[in-house]
Amino acid sequence: MKLSVAEVRRDRGDVMVVTLKHPRRPLLPAFTAGAHVDVHLSEGRVRQYSLCNDPADASFYRLAIKREQEGRGGSISLQDHLAPGATLQVSAPRNHFALSSEATRHVLLAGGIGITPILAMSHALGAGTTPFEVHYFTRGSALTPLIDDIARLPCADRLSYHYDDDPGTRVDLAALLASPAPGTHLYCCGPSGFMNAVREAAAGWLPAALHFEAFQVAADEGFVAEPFTMVLRSGRRIEVSGEQTALQALRQAGIDHPSSCETGICATCECGYLEGEAIHRDAILSPQAKLTRFMPCVSRAKGTLKLDL
Ligand code: FES
Incomplete structure (x- = not known):
C-alpha cells in the first residue's frame, strides 16, 4: 500500500x-x-x-x-x-506476536522502543475483561518513548514504569516472574539484552505461555555456517554451501521464494520442513513451531533437510 x-x-x-x-x-x-x-x-x-x-x-x-x-x-x-x-x-499488517485467546491473565514487559506493540496490546486489553499488567523499562523518564500516549490510556493505571536512573522504580525481574500462575501469558518486546534477561527470569514458565517479539536476531558471533543439503518434495536436492544462505541456494536453483527482511525477523520466507535437523537462527518461531517450520533466510540444517516445498 x-x-x-x-x-x-x-x-x-x-x-x-x-x-x-x-x-x-x-x-x-x-x-x-x-x-x-x-x-x-x-x-x-x-x-x-x-x-x-x-x-x-x-x-x-x-x-x-x-x-x-x-x-x-x-x-x-x-x-x-x-x-x-x-x-x-x-505492507498489510502481519502478526506473529498476538495476544493469546486462551490466557486468563496477561503480563506485558516492554524495554524502550519495545513499547510499540505493547501499547497496541494495552489498548486492546483495556477494552476487554481479562486481567493484565504492563511493566515498562527504560533508562529514565526523559528518555521514555510514548509516555504521553500511555498516560492517556483509560487503563494507564495498569502500567508500572521502571527507570534505570531511579532506584525507587526498579524491579527484580526474577522476583516479578518467579511464580507463573496457570493461564498467565507473558509478552516481551525490547532490545536483545533485555529480552535475554526476561527469558532467563522466565525459565520456569511453560514455553507456550511465552511470547517474544524481536526486531533483531540475537548476536551469535561464534556460529560457523556448515554446508548442508535441502531436499524438495519432488526429490530434487539443492546443496547449500557454507558461504550462502538456504534462501540464496533456493534462488540459485531457480526457485523464486519470497523474502523481505532476510534477517530472520519478519517470517516472509517461512516454509515448512518434513524431516531433518534444522538449526534455527530466526527471532520469531516458537519452540513448538520450530519442530516443523523454517526460515531459509537465516536458518540452516545439519546434514539433510527435507523441505515442504
Ligand atoms: S525474509 Fe524475513 S524472516 Fe526470512
Whole structure:
C-alpha cells in the first residue's frame, strides 16, 4: 500500500511518531494488537515496525521509529525524510506476536522502543475483561518513548514504569516472574539484552505461555555456517554451501521464494520442513513451531533437510 504521512511528531528517546492514512479510503486493513508492517525504503530495503495505535480504529496506522545511530541506516533515513504529505510504501499488517485467546491473565514487559506493540496490546486489553499488567523499562523518564500516549490510556493505571536512573522504580525481574500462575501469558518486546534477561527470569514458565517479539536476531558471533543439503518434495536436492544462505541456494536453483527482511525477523520466507535437523537462527518461531517450520533466510540444517516445498 502507498500510504500518506498525515502527521509526524518528535517524541522522547530519539523517537519519531508517524501517523499514516490511506490517500483515498477512510479505513485501512484491520489489524490485531501486536501486528507489524513492513516499511519499504529506497533500494529495496525493508524494515519492520509495530503498529502502536488502538487496533479498534483502522482509520490510521501509527508507527514509532527510533533513530538507531548504530543501525543499518533505515531509521535515520526515515526520520530525515518523512514529513506530512510524503508517501510511504507499507505492507498489510502481519502478526506473529498476538495476544493469546486462551490466557486468563496477561503480563506485558516492554524495554524502550519495545513499547510499540505493547501499547497496541494495552489498548486492546483495556477494552476487554481479562486481567493484565504492563511493566515498562527504560533508562529514565526523559528518555521514555510514548509516555504521553500511555498516560492517556483509560487503563494507564495498569502500567508500572521502571527507570534505570531511579532506584525507587526498579524491579527484580526474577522476583516479578518467579511464580507463573496457570493461564498467565507473558509478552516481551525490547532490545536483545533485555529480552535475554526476561527469558532467563522466565525459565520456569511453560514455553507456550511465552511470547517474544524481536526486531533483531540475537548476536551469535561464534556460529560457523556448515554446508548442508535441502531436499524438495519432488526429490530434487539443492546443496547449500557454507558461504550462502538456504534462501540464496533456493534462488540459485531457480526457485523464486519470497523474502523481505532476510534477517530472520519478519517470517516472509517461512516454509515448512518434513524431516531433518534444522538449526534455527530466526527471532520469531516458537519452540513448538520450530519442530516443523523454517526460515531459509537465516536458518540452516545439519546434514539433510527435507523441505515442504
Ligand atoms: S525474509 Fe524475513 S524472516 Fe526470512
